[in-house]
Amino acid sequence: MPDPTRDATTITGQTRLVAVLGDPVAQVRAPALLNRLFAARGVDIVVIPAHVRPDDLGTVVRGLQATANVVGLLVTVPHKVNVLRYADVRSAAAELAGGANALRRLDDGTWHADNFDGAGFVAGLVEAGHRPEGRHVVLVGAGGAGAAIAPALLGAGVDRLTLSDVDDTRVKEVAERLSPHWPGRIFTGTGLESADIVVNATPLGMGPDDPLPFDPAESRPGALVADIVMKPRETRLLREAAGLGRPVLPGEPMLRNQMDLYLGYFAPGA
Amino acid sequence: MPDPTRDATTITGQTRLVAVLGDPVAQVRAPALLNRLFAARGVDIVVIPAHVRPDDLGTVVRGLQATANVVGLLVTVPHKVNVLRYADVRSAAAELAGGANALRRLDDGTWHADNFDGAGFVAGLVEAGHRPEGRHVVLVGAGGAGAAIAPALLGAGVDRLTLSDVDDTRVKEVAERLSPHWPGRIFTGTGLESADIVVNATPLGMGPDDPLPFDPAESRPGALVADIVMKPRETRLLREAAGLGRPVLPGEPMLRNQMDLYLGYFAPGA
Known part of the structure; x- marks a missing residue:
């Protein structure tokens, strides 16, 4: 596979978003890895880091869920357990793990939590x-x-x-x-x-x-x-x-x- | 000046964010134009669109302000007047215009509103x-x-x-x-x-x-x-x-x- 690059100058008003929530977040590799995958498939989604302290999780998640072009969230330490509160539906993997590392907006506007670890x-x-x-x-x-x-x-x-x-x-x-x-x-x-x-x-x-x-x-x-x-x-x-x-x-x-x-x-x- | 491009695979966990708030937001040109400028100056900030309906403005702005790596907001129709509520300090330009098109987090954590139109x-x-x-x-x-x-x-x-x-x-x-x-x-x-x-x-x-x-x-x-x-x-x-x-x-x-x-x-x- 070629190593395609995505030019961020192609981020437009139509680009959809996935935010990676963590504290700290500086170490996360998902933006670099996943942006390359999205670009390779021609998917106009950009993955961005969001540095979220534990006390602010609800405020930030509610804000992202209220942003119409946010299609999903990725979740890392220390938020994997608490983020379940903000999901309407949970996969068996998330239920059994007792935590989620990904949430997405379903077509009906509700939020689904899953865990791919x-x-x-x-x-x-x-x-x-x-x-x-x-x-x-x-x-x-x-x-x-x-x-x-x-x-x-x-x-x-x-x-x-x-x-x-x-x-x-x-x-x-x-x-x-x-x-x-x-x-x-x-x-x-x-x-x-x-x-x-x-x-x-x-x-x-x-x-x-x-x-x-x-x-x-x-x-x-x-x-x-x-x-x-x-x-x-x-x-x-x-x-x-x-x-x-x-x-x-x-x-x-x-x-x-x-x-x-x-x-x-x-x-x-x- | 060369026409620099920013490879979105260089968005990392350390990248800071500026969100453009609008309804609609698909037409905004700030992400494409400003991402190019930031890249040219070696500034690790990425500008992303945020589609925010009027009723959700407070929820979204509070969420972005609680996200530690969000350094600022750009604001377009129909939010320029109402966004002033979420600023702690306003420039003379914002006061006189009765609205803001940009907000940024100051070093002390408070938010400053300005208007560059x-x-x-x-x-x-x-x-x-x-x-x-x-x-x-x-x-x-x-x-x-x-x-x-x-x-x-x-x-x-x-x-x-x-x-x-x-x-x-x-x-x-x-x-x-x-x-x-x-x-x-x-x-x-x-x-x-x-x-x-x-x-x-x-x-x-x-x-x-x-x-x-x-x-x-x-x-x-x-x-x-x-x-x-x-x-x-x-x-x-x-x-x-x-x-x-x-x-x-x-x-x-x-x-x-x-x-x-x-x-x-x-x-x-x-």
Whole structure:
């Protein structure tokens, strides 16, 4: 595919908008990645960052929803849970994750919330040749990202999902929300030694001095070690896992696959 | 000057925003014109359109003001008067015009309202070699644009300003607001035959079947006939005036000069 560029001087009065809400927002990559995709498909939508402090979320979301050419929102930390209040309808993925990372205006003017973190992760996993069906996955981190990835893995056919987090309350909350849908397949604890796939869904690894989220040496030979951290591309976890001969999966495919999902969400048929 | 372009894939999480509020907004040219200027000066601000219906103005403005990376607003029909409610401080130009076409966030977090319609018109007039000092100007149209142009002309040294509008109330309102500042220099009526400069500040001429705002044949030979209508560039008024041998001034210089003023307003020192 050529690398098309979009000339912002082509932003006109007719251009539609998607705002990315975050605090901070300076680090978000969606504007650069998604604007390129929209331009390539000839979709006259521009993605812009919106720096929104927690106390201002309602004011900003109501304002964007009242702006007729805003077609949708992307939502990142710390707003994924609270933004659900401003949706009229929620997808199963958003319900099960307990948070949304995308909202869009439906044809009838109501707002739909969805969550593509889990679908993006699973698409990246499958793309790299790691099929989830029948596997045992240990998911380390039951915060926002983990809570979104867990139901996506179960929905994709994972046989056993073990949830692990330093915060027991989080684990319990996610397990209780998902168990009615996948009874007998959700476990808590560690269980690294029997996992086919171990996923870091914590932010550990973004900072150069972060401790490891888990010790990859405890995983069995042949187990896939996946990380959702995108920066750096090769975290210390992945470097150590690769050093032990484990196959690894970085965070980038999850992000890239989400961009394709967002494209379909905001510009169906493009 | 080269014609720089801004690649929208360079919109990042750090990009600041200026929203253009209007209803409709599809026709606004500020995004295309101003994004080019910002790009040329290396200013990481992007101008986006916001389609805002009258009832939603407060909701949208409050939302934009609560968005930390929004540095300012541009305001067009029908919001120029009502948007003043959301400013903490108003320039003399905005006060005298009774409306604003630009707002910006000051360093202390408060919002400043200004109006560059009049300054843009006068800059375009002077640029074309028509000095306003000591002249008699007839201004046809005392709506939002006329109300902004009137004080700018008086401030630039016009000796006599005659206000004319089919709506007497408008004329009276503008005259009463300006008279204390320029006593004895504001007149109402027509007075076309003695004018040095006649300005169309009504929207008449945008539509192909619009009547003339005034008959240029009533102006004296040598009088400048100016139009603020930008599309078409040559209105029927200007065509007929030119046919009579009158010098003419189209609406484009007013728009172009405003863009330079906006640049200085939103990105001081750029």
